[in-house]
Amino acid sequence: MSEAIVCNQLHKRYESGTKAVHAVRGLNLSVSAGECFGLLGPNGAGKTTTVEILEGLLEPTSGSVTVLGTQWGDGRDHQLRQRIGITLQETRLEDKLKVIETLQMFRSFYDDGIEPEEAMRLVSLEEKRDSWVGKLSGGQKQRLTVACALVGKPELLFLDEPTTGLDPQARRQLWDVVNGLKAGGTTILLTTHYMDEAEKLCQRVAIVDHGQVIALGSPNELISTMGGEHIVEFSLEQNGVNAPDASQFAAIESVLKSVTESGGYLLTVGEPHIAIPALMQYLESREYALASLTTRHVNLEDVFVSHTGRHLCDDE
Amino acid sequence: MMSKGLIQLVLSRVRHFLREPEAVFWTYGFPLLAAIVLGLAFRSKPNEVIQFDVVESVASDTTLSAISDLKRFEITVHPEEIAMDRLRTNKTIVVVTGDEDGGILFNFDAANPEARQARMAIDDAIQRAAGRTDPVSSVDVTVTAPGSRYIDFLVPGLIGMNLMGGGLWGVGFTLVDMRVRNLLKRLLATPMRRSDFLLSLVGVRALFFIPEMAFLLGAAYLLFGVPIRGNPMTVVVIAFVGSVAFAGLGLLTACRAKRIETVSGLMNLIMLPMWLMSGIFFSSERFPDALQPFIQALPLTQLINALRAVILEGAGLMSQTVPMLVLLAWGGMSFVLALRWFRWTQ
Numbered sequence: 001m002s003e004a005i006v007c008n009q010l011h012k013r014y015e016s017g018t019k020a021v022h023a024v025r026g027l028n029l030s031v032s033a034g035e036c037f038g039l040l041g042p043n044g045a046g047k048t049t050t051v052e053i054l055e056g057l058l059e060p061t062s063g064s065v066t067v068l069g070t071q072w073g074d075g076r077d078h079q080l081r082q083r084i085g086i087t088l089q090e091t092r093l094e095d096k097l098k099v100i101e102t103l104q105m106f107r108s109f110y111d112d113g114i115e116p117e118e119a120m121r122l123v124s125l126e127e128k129r130d131s132w133v134g135k136l137s138g139g140q141k142q143r144l145t146v147a148c149a150l151v152g153k154p155e156l157l158f159l160d161e162p163t164t165g166l167d168p169q170a171r172r173q174l175w176d177v178v179n180g181l182k183a184g185g186t187t188i189l190l191t192t193h194y195m196d197e198a199e200k201l202c203q204r205v206a207i208v209d210h211g212q213v214i215a216l217g218s219p220n221e222l223i224s225t226m227g228g229e230h231i232v233e234f235s236l237e238q239n240g241v242n243a244p245d246a247s248q249f250a251a252i253e254s255v256l257k258s259v260t261e262s263g264g265y266l267l268t269v270g271e272p273h274i275a276i277p278a279l280m281q282y283l284e285s286r287e288y289a290l291a292s293l294t295t296r297h298v299n300l301e302d303v304f305v306s307h308t309g310r311h312l313c314d315d316e
Numbered sequence: 317m318m319s320k321g322l323i324q325l326v327l328s329r330v331r332h333f334l335r336e337p338e339a340v341f342w343t344y345g346f347p348l349l350a351a352i353v354l355g356l357a358f359r360s361k362p363n364e365v366i367q368f369d370v371v372e373s374v375a376s377d378t379t380l381s382a383i384s385d386l387k388r389f390e391i392t393v394h395p396e397e398i399a400m401d402r403l404r405t406n407k408t409i410v411v412v413t414g415d416e417d418g419g420i421l422f423n424f425d426a427a428n429p430e431a432r433q434a435r436m437a438i439d440d441a442i443q444r445a446a447g448r449t450d451p452v453s454s455v456d457v458t459v460t461a462p463g464s465r466y467i468d469f470l471v472p473g474l475i476g477m478n479l480m481g482g483g484l485w486g487v488g489f490t491l492v493d494m495r496v497r498n499l500l501k502r503l504l505a506t507p508m509r510r511s512d513f514l515l516s517l518v519g520v521r522a523l524f525f526i527p528e529m530a531f532l533l534g535a536a537y538l539l540f541g542v543p544i545r546g547n548p549m550t551v552v553v554i555a556f557v558g559s560v561a562f563a564g565l566g567l568l569t570a571c572r573a574k575r576i577e578t579v580s581g582l583m584n585l586i587m588l589p590m591w592l593m594s595g596i597f598f599s600s601e602r603f604p605d606a607l608q609p610f611i612q613a614l615p616l617t618q619l620i621n622a623l624r625a626v627i628l629e630g631a632g633l634m635s636q637t638v639p640m641l642v643l644l645a646w647g648g649m650s651f652v653l654a655l656r657w658f659r660w661t662q
Contacts, residue, residue: 081507092497096335108324
């Protein structure tokens with residue numbers, strides 16, 4: 001399969017006065033044609049900077065970028081822009097234009113593309129055809145910005161934090177839009193700091209932190225690097241006894257890893273039906289009283305935590 | 317042939333403007349209101365009544381009572397102390413008092429031309445009432461022909477002011493607003509031609525100035541009978557050059573500004589000297605000679621002078637070459653600098 005995006009040793013340094021920010025530090029990436037690829041990382045990880053370099057809106061300090069076989073700035077930027085679609089973080093479209101007028105305007109910039117009505121249908125905004133943009137809800141506005149990126153019938157679509165700030169229902173509607181596009185064969189690069197979004201939408205995910213890719217693979221591959229597929233979280237009653245060290249629980253049958261986690265414990269477990277009874281027995285034998293216990297599947301957040309010791313949303 | 321993109325960009329600007337009631341008011345309503353209010357305040361008053369104060373001690377004097385019947389005068393009688401107080405506080409402009417010999421004293425501020433005029437008129441009337449005969453007979457013929465009144469002077473000034481405000485705000489504000497919204501960057505991410513975008517901003521001004529001007533001139537003609545002596549096409553050409561010059565200036569003002577506050581401040585800084593000195597409300601020639609080179613170099617001065625010459629004096633386009641060149645120089649220079657310094661992304 002051909003590569004839609006390749007970037008090598010990408011660096012971006014911002015100088016503002018005496019302060020220098022090294023937002024991207026040697027990032028490597030390759031996205032195949034037809035895949036939906038996710039950049040997952042906390043705010044400030046360098047995702048947006050990376051994407052804007054790929055979109056040709058920012059110049060990298062160093063490193064090479066190839067998008068759809070072309071490099072930015074080699075005189076074919078205009079042709080390349082005809083082939084890509086973009087949503088930026090926080091674009092506020094003109095409030096006093098109607099949905100259809102906004103789409104007609106964006107459509108007029110492209111030589112080829114789909115009808116504005118068709119773009120509206122793709123994001124299920126037909127009912128809002130003649131509404132002013134200013135009157136749309138947050139989710140509808142976000143879908144409109146996606147529609148604006150679709151009118152040029154892009155081969156490659158960039159979605160920068162498409163669901164940030166949306167309510168759960170609006171997020172789901174947007175996911176449906178992205179799934180529809182995937183089915184249609186559009187290559188998609190999306191950034192997000194929601195692990196569930198990356199897990200649900202992306203065939204491959206690069207976890208980004210401090211301007212570098214720290215883990216890469218399909219969501220399943222990344223999760224399997226954790227060893228087990230399940231997480232058991234529990235906490236103990238504070239009855240005067242010193243809280244036991246997490247390492248104690250690592251020896252329990254089927255427990256692969258044990259860490260302390262905000263006042264409780266987090267065990268990575270291969271088989272919960274073996275590990276949980278064993279844990280109960282262990283706690284009882286040492287007279288620890290259980291305060292809470294939950295189990296769930298390992299997710300990308302756990303992968304991020306295991307790499308960095310921090311949560312994706314720590315800095316929010 | 318205009319590209320699809322340019323047409324859509326212009327359309328979106330037009331729609332945006334028409335859906336903004338405030339913008340429509342400031343463009344059409346405000347200049348008209350200003351014309352009406354100022355036109356009423358400074359309307360010609362051929363038979364102006366002269367009001368003045370007389371102190372009680374001389375009020376019964378026969379000479380004064382002789383003129384008190386004349387309709388031209390409105391005399392108020394007060395004790396001396398109160399009358400002088402009224403003079404100090406500008407409630408009256410002339411106070412007539414008397415001396416021991418039966419003579420008359422005029423108290424007034426010599427720096428106030430209105431007071432000087434009133435004093436002459438009162439004196440004249442008193443002398444005639446007292447029996448003076450003038451060796452040569454004289455009769456006043458007052459002129460109130462359209463074209464020479466204050467309102468006639470004012471309307472071209474307001475049109476110029478409107479073209480300046482429209483160009484600077486219309487282009488500058490829109491541009492910074494789009495930059496703040498991240499919309500500029502979003503448009504840049506499309507294959508939109510940058511030249512189309514800039515042309516649309518300026519082109520919309522060129523599209524709007526005709527109805528703006530036609531509206532103001534039409535209203536001024538209907539309400540006050542302000543004439544258009546020159547060729548209307550010449551007026552259009554001059555206004556077009558003016559609006560392009562100010563659109564260029566607006567582009568330059570906004571070419572780097574990241575915030576609305578910044579651009580608002582810059583706009584006011586640029587417009588203030590022109591509001592004050594370019595002769596919107598009174599002739600720019602009233603300023604000292606030392607300032608004239610500066611004032612004459614301002615685009616609004618040249619625009620208003622040219623508009624007045626054509627509208628009020630019927631001047632032809634050829635006679636307005638210098639103002640046109642000054643305006644074109646401003647427009648051209650602004651465009652070149654704006655393009656060089658333009659900040660497309662943050």
